[in-house]
Amino acid sequence: MKRVALFFLLATFAMNSLAVRVLFDYRVFHAPGEGPYVEIFTSFEGATFALTPADSGLYQSHAEMTLIVNRNGQIVDFRKVAVDGPFVAANNPSDFLSLERFMLPLGIYDLEVEIRDLGDPSKSPETLYQKIEINNPSTGAFVSDLEFVSAYRKTTDESPFSKSGFDLLPYVSNYFPTNLNSLIFYAELYGTLEAFGEGSAFVSNVCVIDARDNAIENCKKIKREKSAMVVPMLQTLDISDLPTGDYKIRIEIRDRENLLVYMKERNFSRNKIEVDEQSAQALDDAELAGSFVMQFTDAKELYDHILYHIPIASDIDRGTIDTQLKNADLLTLQSFLYTFWKKREHEDPKSAWMKYNESIAVVKANFATRIKPGWQSDRGRVYLQYGKPNTRIQRPSDPDYWPFEIWHYYVTNSDLHNRRFLFYDTNLSGDMELLHSDVPEEIKNFQWNDMVRSRPAALNASDASSQNSSQRTDPRGRDEIENLWYSPY
Numbered sequence: 001m002k003r004v005a006l007f008f009l010l011a012t013f014a015m016n017s018l019a020v021r022v023l024f025d026y027r028v029f030h031a032p033g034e035g036p037y038v039e040i041f042t043s044f045e046g047a048t049f050a051l052t053p054a055d056s057g058l059y060q061s062h063a064e065m066t067l068i069v070n071r072n073g074q075i076v077d078f079r080k081v082a083v084d085g086p087f088v089a090a091n092n093p094s095d096f097l098s099l100e101r102f103m104l105p106l107g108i109y110d111l112e113v114e115i116r117d118l119g120d121p122s123k124s125p126e127t128l129y130q131k132i133e134i135n136n137p138s139t140g141a142f143v144s145d146l147e148f149v150s151a152y153r154k155t156t157d158e159s160p161f162s163k164s165g166f167d168l169l170p171y172v173s174n175y176f177p178t179n180l181n182s183l184i185f186y187a188e189l190y191g192t193l194e195a196f197g198e199g200s201a202f203v204s205n206v207c208v209i210d211a212r213d214n215a216i217e218n219c220k221k222i223k224r225e226k227s228a229m230v231v232p233m234l235q236t237l238d239i240s241d242l243p244t245g246d247y248k249i250r251i252e253i254r255d256r257e258n259l260l261v262y263m264k265e266r267n268f269s270r271n272k273i274e275v276d277e278q279s280a281q282a283l284d285d286a287e288l289a290g291s292f293v294m295q296f297t298d299a300k301e302l303y304d305h306i307l308y309h310i311p312i313a314s315d316i317d318r319g320t321i322d323t324q325l326k327n328a329d330l331l332t333l334q335s336f337l338y339t340f341w342k343k344r345e346h347e348d349p350k351s352a353w354m355k356y357n358e359s360i361a362v363v364k365a366n367f368a369t370r371i372k373p374g375w376q377s378d379r380g381r382v383y384l385q386y387g388k389p390n391t392r393i394q395r396p397s398d399p400d401y402w403p404f405e406i407w408h409y410y411v412t413n414s415d416l417h418n419r420r421f422l423f424y425d426t427n428l429s430g431d432m433e434l435l436h437s438d439v440p441e442e443i444k445n446f447q448w449n450d451m452v453r454s455r456p457a458a459l460n461a462s463d464a465s466s467q468n469s470s471q472r473t474d475p476r477g478r479d480e481i482e483n484l485w486y487s488p489y
Contacts, residue, residue: 020063020117020126021045023172024371027145028134030190031103032229036134039147040067040100040111043172046085046093050119054087061085061093062118069102069132070110077102082118097170099160108133108428128370131428141195141202141253143264148174149184152234164188164232174268177322181240183208185233187251187264192227195253195261200227202261205252206235209265210245211443244272244315246443267433271322292350293334302333308360308375309340311384359384369431378434379405382421386439387413389421391488401481402426402455404435408488412439420485424452449481 023043030036044063051059062084069077085096109132116125136142150171155162161169168186176183189204196202201224208219219237233251246269253261288294296302303325310318317340325333341349363374363383374380383389389407396403404424411417419439423432436448445451 019048020115020123021048022115022126022371024113024128024130025170025172026111026130026132027147028132028136029144029188030136030142032190035103035105036136037101037103038132038134040098040102040113041147041170041172042083042098042100042113042115043170044083044085044096044098044115046088046095049085049093049117051088051090051093052119056087058087059090059092060087061096063096063098064116064118065098065100066114066116067100067102068112069104070112071107076104076109097161097172099170101160104132104134106134106136126370130371133427137191137262139191139194140262141189141191142262143251143253144188144190146249146251146264146266147186148172148266148268149186149234152184152186164230164234166234168234174266176239176268176270178272178319179323181238183237183239183249183268185235185237185249185266187233189225189231189233189253190229192225192231192253193229196227196255198227201225201256202227203254203256203258204231204233205250205254206233206237207250208237208239208242209248209250211247211441213444216242216247239270242270242272244318245270271318288335288338291338292353293338296334296337297330299328299330299333302330302337303328304373305360306333306337306340307373308363308384309337309356311375311381312356313340356384359387362388367431369429372431377431379407379423379432382407382434385413386416386419386421393484393488400455401452403428403432404452404481405432406484406488416440420488422448422452422485426455449485452481 022045023041025041027039027041028036029039042065044061046061049061049063051061054060062082064080064082066080067078068075079100081098081100083096083098086094088094111130111132112127113130114125114127117123147168148171149168151169152166155165155167159167161167163186166186171184192200192202204223204225206221206223208216210216218241219239221235221237225231237249246267248265248267251264253263255261293302296305306321306325310321313321320336325336328336337353338349341353345352360375363377363380366374367377367380367383368374369377375384386409390410391406391408393406393408395401395405402424404422407421407423409416409419412419416439419437421437421439421442422435424435425432434443435451436445437443
């Protein structure tokens with residue numbers, strides 16, 4: 001299943017300085033004998049929720065979540081839950097988590113989540129919308145979604161975060177910054193009794209693969225497993241030496257002859273930076289005071305603006321943003337932004353910044369979602385990094401395809417000629433994932449045409465067979481999409 005929130009600080013509300021901010025993700029698991037269920041993780045950024053006094057003399061945040069699951073316009077599940085933050089000292093807010101589970105049959109659903117700050121009724125509620133697809137195989141061995149985990153321990157008292165004998169603290173993001181040297185994930189293997197027989201052995205392979213589908217040698221694990229109703233996997237991968245880039249975790253189920261039975265993947269991004277202390281060089285006070293950065297008077301607003309520079313930032317600057325700026329004061333942030341553009345356009349940093357700011361406005365208006373700022377989306381990142389495409393082919397609702405776009409550049413900002421990007425949306429959420437590009441160092445997927453055409457049935461498994469069959473026998477679609485790729489004019 002697709003993640004919400006996909007990339008870095010994967011799902012941040014960035015409405016305004018008064019808005020609540022959360023990270024949001026969902027994963028699909030399976031309860032044998034009962035069916036699939038969805039786990040919805042929400043991480044509340046404590047600094048954006050009011051603290052109210054408790055009887056103990058400490059303080060606490062209070063949020064209310066309303067979750068509505070719709071299918072074909074009909075409500076199939078609904079709940080309203082109160083979520084309380086930990087007890088903290090005054091002026092020392094802390095983030096807090098929520099986990100909700102919904103048992104849902106196979107199909108595609110619309111989830112609506114409304115979040116209120118009960119400690120500050122003057123704030124307007126924030127609402128997000130997300131497509132959820134449940135499409136587990138009906139027979140054979142298969143793998144659940146992969147849940148990223150920030151910490152775990154053996155269960156002593158059952159809680160909503162307990163699973164397979166462990167308490168799992170979700171890591172509600174698919175972005176792993178420099179200071180994280182381990183990637184922990186949890187998944188479950190199903191159907192192995194049916195596939196291999198009771199008590200039979202099989203093999204699970206776990207590896208990290210890069211954008212070129214190459215396995216990272218020091219990020220592999222092979223384990224001999226024994227078939228069971230549910231085979232849990234809780235593993236830690238060392239990513240301390242993993243360089244900056246986009247990756248996937250791949251889980252493979254293989255039989256005793258090493259034949260592949262099932263494969264599951266999840267995307268993640270890594271930012272591995274060696275910070276150059278000189279990059280935050282001091283500026284002459286007079287030069288800074290008369291510059292364009294002085295229009296920013298709020299540190300939080302300026303930090304959010306600086307995040308939009310990550311797609312064009314050097315490794316050194318990304319490291320500074322990643323490790324030093326999140327809680328920096330206003331002057332430090334102003335100094336960084338001015339230096340950032342001064343290094344790129346020494347004579348007129350303001351004009352260079354203003355030109356880029358126009359692109360930021362486009363990305364915010366066109367590629368942001370309720371849970372993801374525009375720069376975190378693949379289309380937003382490409383727009384900021386390579387510029388405005390010369391042609392943009394959009395197919396948002398063709399029943400033969402997943403929604404997709406093809407962008408073509410005569411010349412990119414980096415002086416590459418005749419280059420293309422293909423985005424598609426298997427989540428039906430409007431947030432398109434980069435599937436394939438002919439730009440060096442970008443992701444390559446040479447089965448892109450088949451993948452765009454692999455759209456399953458819209459609503460139920462019975463339709464899937466007929467729809468997939470019609471797609472396989474339709475030669476027009478393959479010719480059309482390849483023509484659009486090679487001649488996007």
